Amino acid sequence: DTLVPFQLAKWAFLTFLxxxxxxxxxxxxxxxxxxxRAILSTGWLTNLFxxxxxxxxxxxxxxLKRGKDKSKAKKIAEIxxxxxxxxxxxxxxxxxKRLMLAMLLEEYCTLFEDQLILIGPRILM
Numbered sequence: 001d002t003l004v005p006f007q008l009a010k011w012a013f014l015t016f017l018x019x020x021x022x023x024x025x026x027x028x029x030x031x032x033x034x035x036x037r038a039i040l041s042t043g044w045l046t047n048l049f050x051x052x053x054x055x056x057x058x059x060x061x062x063x064l065k066r067g068k069d070k071s072k073a074k075k076i077a078e079i080x081x082x083x084x085x086x087x088x089x090x091x092x093x094x095x096x097k098r099l100m101l102a103m104l105l106e107e108y109c110t111l112f113e114d115q116l117i118l119i120g121p122r123i124l125m
Contacts, residue, residue, distance in 0.1 A: 006043065006046065009038075009039045009042065009043060009046070010046040010054075012035060012039060013039050013046075013056060016032070016035060016036065016039075017059070017060070017063065021035070023035075023036055023075075025071065025074055025075060025078060036060070036082075037082060039056065040056055040057060040060070040079060040082035040083065040086065041082045041085045041086050041089075042086060042089070042093075043056065043086060044056055044057055044083060044086045044087065044090075057079055057080075057082070057083040057086075060079055061076055061079055064076055064079075
């Protein structure tokens with residue numbers, strides 16, 4: 001089986017929350033910081049089950065507010081930066097996905113028009 005990138009990000013984020021992985025902002029080589037930076041700067045929302053959605057940034061912010069971490073103000077500020085970065089990159093990401101899907105649909109239409117034996121897929125057109 002293959003793992004879709006957004007599913008990998010979702011499972012890594014949930015594992016991070018459940019395991020309580022520590023992350024240090026002072027250390028730039030900290031694996032917890034690298035993992036959160038990668039997840040929180042590329043997306044902001046995922047579905048848990050059908051229509052139940054989980055917002056990455058508000059979830060981790062609420063957990064930090066409830067905790068007793070001494071540097072939670074710095075961490076919350078860093079999360080806000082990552083959220084702004086994710087929102088600014090969202091338009092380009094969405095545009096690239098739409099372009100990829102349009103090109104894929106165009107290739108499928110060409111394939112179905114050229115291959116007369118593929119009756120099943122031609123019924124869908």
